[in-house]
Amino acid sequence: MAFTQDHLLGIEKLGPDDITTLLDLADDYVALNRSDNKHGDALQGLTQVNMFFENSTRTQSSFELAGRRLGADVMNMSMQASSIKKGETLIDTALTLNAMRPDLLVVRHPHSGAVDLLAQKVNCAVLNAGDGRHEHPTQALLDALTIRRAKGRLHRLSIAICGDIAHSRVARSNIILLGKMENRLRLIGPPTLVPSGMEEFGCEVYEDMEDGLRDVDVVMMLRLQKERMDGGFIPSEREYYHRYGLDAEKLAFAKDDAIVMHPGPMNRGVEIDGTIADDINRSVIQEQVEMGVAVRMAAMDLLARNLRARRAAAA
């Protein structure tokens, strides 16, 4: 088994071997992160730049911590405040940055495909930390690791993804990843929030939570992205909560040992009931955050190995 990628732009580009290799290594990093000496040297001497064109606290901190724990020099650039406002194009920003010789570039951008575009112009390893509505690969990988650890496997599970599928890059990456690992996928949401064509990805689409949740092993809730609502997708938050918010009553339709996931940040009382989110027997939401650091360490470690090998071959 091997990890063959130069960048981590999306789950779509990964094979099952890439995914398994990465998750196996992430398991090791979970152990490291739980120890008293949280230091590795896999990224020693390398420079990691976090370039966020969109606000993020959780993902950016997770990447930063992952890089520091493995010995990288980490720099955070908040791009909303910088040159983009001065009219510089994405490509020019990339070229400028590239001249500073970073080794790992972590990018979040509000437009689908922007990270792919950037990756074509730089000669370091690029990690997509979320691009528009397209992909958020490290989120899908940390979800996969969480599921694998909770369920003991990552195949032949019945998994429901619920809520705002249309605006969610998390949903898209998860659908692709869980599909590649041969799970049964259900998408549940109001039809205004589920894009057309999802059946063609091999998903079953449900408009009713109770039908959709019946006997599933995993319930993945999505954030109702208020900032993405350019108006009128749902009548009101309270009606959404009534029909699609996960509460004990709806969760009862899933398997007794079904786990509940949420990528955060949660809107309690909108897409998820607070007591479900806090139920340590069902909710793995905090574990997801923990897995996030480990998965990002593994991703950067593997990309750095390939980067070093590539540079050695070129030298």
Next chain:
Amino acid sequence: MTATLFHNARLIDPEAGTDAPGSLLVRDGVIVARGEEADATGGDARIDCRGACLAPGLVDIGVKVCEPGERHKESFGTAGQAAAAGGVTTMVTRPDTTPDIDTPEVLEFVARRAREASLVRVLPMAALTKGRAGREMTEIGFLLDAGAVAFTDCDRVVTDTKVFSRALTYARSLGALVIAHVQEPTLSQGACATSGKFAALRGLPAVSPMAERMGFDRDMALVEMTGARYHADQITTARALPPLERAKRNGLDVTAGVSIHHLTLNEFDVADYRTFFKVKPPLRSEDDRRAVIEAVASGLIDVISSMHTPQDEESKRLPFEEAASGAVALETLLPAALRLYHSGDMDLPTLLRAMTLNPARRLGLPQGRLSKGAPADLVLFDPDAPFVLDRFALRSKSKNTPFDGARMQGRVIGTWVGGTCVYDRTSEHA
């Protein structure tokens, strides 16, 4: 003036629907004889066509030449060279320049620039509403007098139905042709892809193909109400075809076009956000593409256009949603269209009709024919010659073609406008 005999040609006559060997005699810029009569009369000059196809030059409705305003993207000089090399002998130009062509004064500037700089004929269109803002109609009468051949707000829909109905009524009284972009504008707002599997996979804001039909349905109601002469710039979806068929059957003065890109590419060609494939309306599904090809073959869709839209590198080197729309196509129109001939979807007279006779007829031009008395606007091409397209070899100032690196079949050998040679491939490579 001398007479020129084109002999040993394969004459593609879109009017008669024939594809047969023959000769053509041209004198004083006009076709004066065909076949044996031409051979018998003979000419002072003889051009041996060596069995290649001789057809009327292409009449391309909807070419964007970026004068005035953005000459760094395309000028009448470069567009004219590109057209000549592509076998396009008449460019019907768009008014979506900077400023818009919405007054007789700007139109006269454009006409003068075209006369000075273009190798091929230029017939300008004018905006239907001032500033293409959809609020007040332009001086349609003055603009007609100044030479506008049609009125269009290009890719902007006149959303105010009252404004549009008055403009149509006024245009009808002058016999002016109105060309509209068919799209329900609020449904398609912000979209840069067609809804479906591809858009879902790439996470791009998408519009249902139904938006095109809704736009067309509204316009047909207005055409029925006003009796205007109407041409839909691009019909690109299967859903819009039954209403088009119905409108024609009911005797409305309606025609429709389609861009070469919607006939030869589909949404999956965008692949990893390749912005040279971003056009407006967005590329459609393969089912739509097939349906639209059939509509061209049956004559339901009348016109194939290049929708030539030059964009500089900067406006394309952006994330897909932010990148500019449009593709250059004057030089690739014919070779791309020949894909439909090579795939067996239609014969050459049918294919050429949509790029010659039909657009000429719609604009009331004498071009697009090989009959006696027609202007000697001609293209000589080898339909089989293979080549790989290199975008940097294009004559357009802008190189934004989706066909870069594509294998194509069919090359222009020579182009004549009014009997004068404006492009000669053999001399170019000598």
